[in-house]
Amino acid sequence: MPKDYYDLLGVNREADTSEIKKAYRKIAMKFHPDKNPGDKEAEEKFKEAAEAYAVLSDAEKRRIYDQYGHQGLKGNGGFGGFDQTIFADFEDILGSFFGFGGGRKRQSSGSRVRPGRDMQMGIKITFEEAFHGVEKTLDLTRPEACDSCDGSGLKKGARLQTCGTCGGYGQVQMQSGFFAISRTCPHCQGAGQVVQPGDQCGECRGKGLIERQRSITVPIQAGVDTGMRVRVRGQGEGGLFGGPAGDLYLVIQVEEHPDFERKDYDLYYRLPIGFSQAALGTTVEIQTLDKAVQLDIPAGTQSGTRFRVRHAGFPVLGQKTHGDLFVEAIIHTPTKLSKREKEIFLELAKLEEQTTPIGERSVFQKVKDLFQ
Ligand SMILES: [Zn+2]
Ligand SMILES: [Zn+2]
Structure with a gap:
C-alpha cells in the first residue's frame, strides 16, 4: 500500500500550500541523502516526501488525489515524475539531488x-x-555580432x-526511474531565454550573428x-549579447x-x-637566408663530414638568438673529364697506388702494415 501523502508530510487534509511547503522543507532537510550518507531508510523517506510534495503542491493533482x-x-498524467519548477523554492536544500543544482532561473538579459x-x-x-617573419593578409568569412541588435x-x-x-x-x-537526469535545454541551448519569432532582429533573423567577409592582417613572427598555432586574439567568431x-x-x-x-632551429x-x-x-x-658564411674546409675532408657554424641557423621564436647551421660536405666526383683532366687523373692514380689506401686495397695495405 502506498503511504498517504498527507501522513508523509505530517499535515492534515486542510493544510494550505504554505503549510505543505514548510512541512516538506523540514522533512527534506532532515532526510537529505547528503546528511544521511548510506542511510537507505532516510533516502526512501526523502524520496517519498518529494513525491508527496510534488502532488500536494499542485492544485490539480491534489484534487485528483x-x-x-x-x-x-x-x-x-498524475504523478509522472518531478516537475522541477515545483522544487524551485527548495534549490538551496535539494541542490544537485534532482539534477538541477546550479540551475538558477536565468532572468537578467x-x-x-x-x-x-x-x-x-x-x-x-x-x-x-x-x-x-611576415605579415599576412587573410580573407575569411566568419560570423560576427550583428550591428543592429x-x-x-x-x-x-x-x-x-x-x-x-x-x-x-x-x-x-x-525521467529515469525515480531519478531525473537533466540536460541542456534543446530549445534555448541552456540560456533559459529565447527570442520570440515576432521579436527577431530583421538583420540577423534573431541569431545575433551575421556572416561577414573580412580581410585581416596578421603578423607572423620569425622562427x-x-x-x-598562432593565436590571434579577438579575431574568431563574434560573441552574443x-x-x-x-x-x-x-x-x-x-x-x-x-x-x-630545418630541424627545430638548426639548418x-x-x-x-x-x-x-x-x-x-x-x-x-655559403649564402644562408640572411647572410654569407665563410667556412674553412680542411685538407683531407671526407664525403659526409659535417661542419657546424654556430648561430647561423634559424631564428629562435621570440628570442634574439639563432640555431646552428650544419654543413655536410658532399664530394663531387666528376662524370665528364677533359683530355687534360684525364691525364692528370691517370697520373694521380699511379701515385695513389703507392700512397693512398682505396677500397679493397686499403685492407690489403692494413694487412701489409701488420707484418711490417
Ligand atoms: Zn530552454
Ligand atoms: Zn541582429
Whole structure:
C-alpha cells in the first residue's frame, strides 16, 4: 500500500500550500541523502516526501488525489515524475539531488552574454617567410555580432522571453526511474531565454550573428615552424549579447626549401665540393637566408663530414638568438673529364697506388702494415 501523502508530510487534509511547503522543507532537510550518507531508510523517506510534495503542491493533482487516491493519479498524467519548477523554492536544500543544482532561473538579459567561439584555419608560408617573419593578409568569412541588435537577436524595444521548454532553467529533465537526469535545454541551448519569432532582429533573423567577409592582417613572427598555432586574439567568431569575440588560431605550414632543411632551429645544408678541394682544403662561402658564411674546409675532408657554424641557423621564436647551421660536405666526383683532366687523373692514380689506401686495397695495405 502506498503511504498517504498527507501522513508523509505530517499535515492534515486542510493544510494550505504554505503549510505543505514548510512541512516538506523540514522533512527534506532532515532526510537529505547528503546528511544521511548510506542511510537507505532516510533516502526512501526523502524520496517519498518529494513525491508527496510534488502532488500536494499542485492544485490539480491534489484534487485528483483527494478524490481518487493514489489510483486516481495513475494514468491520469498524475504523478509522472518531478516537475522541477515545483522544487524551485527548495534549490538551496535539494541542490544537485534532482539534477538541477546550479540551475538558477536565468532572468537578467546579461546571463545570455556568450563569448564567441574560437576559429582555426591553416596558413601556408614560405621557408623565407618563416625565417624573416611576415605579415599576412587573410580573407575569411566568419560570423560576427550583428550591428543592429548588438548580438542580441532582438528587434528594437523587444525583450527576451522565458523559454517555454525549460521554464527558464536552461535545463530539461528526463525521467529515469525515480531519478531525473537533466540536460541542456534543446530549445534555448541552456540560456533559459529565447527570442520570440515576432521579436527577431530583421538583420540577423534573431541569431545575433551575421556572416561577414573580412580581410585581416596578421603578423607572423620569425622562427615559426610547421604545426605551430598562432593565436590571434579577438579575431574568431563574434560573441552574443555583447560577449567578446573568440580567437582565431592559425596553423602554420612552412613550405620546403630547395637547399636548406630545418630541424627545430638548426639548418642543414649539403655542400658539394670538388674532389681536389676536399683533398687540398679550401674556403667556401655559403649564402644562408640572411647572410654569407665563410667556412674553412680542411685538407683531407671526407664525403659526409659535417661542419657546424654556430648561430647561423634559424631564428629562435621570440628570442634574439639563432640555431646552428650544419654543413655536410658532399664530394663531387666528376662524370665528364677533359683530355687534360684525364691525364692528370691517370697520373694521380699511379701515385695513389703507392700512397693512398682505396677500397679493397686499403685492407690489403692494413694487412701489409701488420707484418711490417
Ligand atoms: Zn530552454
Ligand atoms: Zn541582429
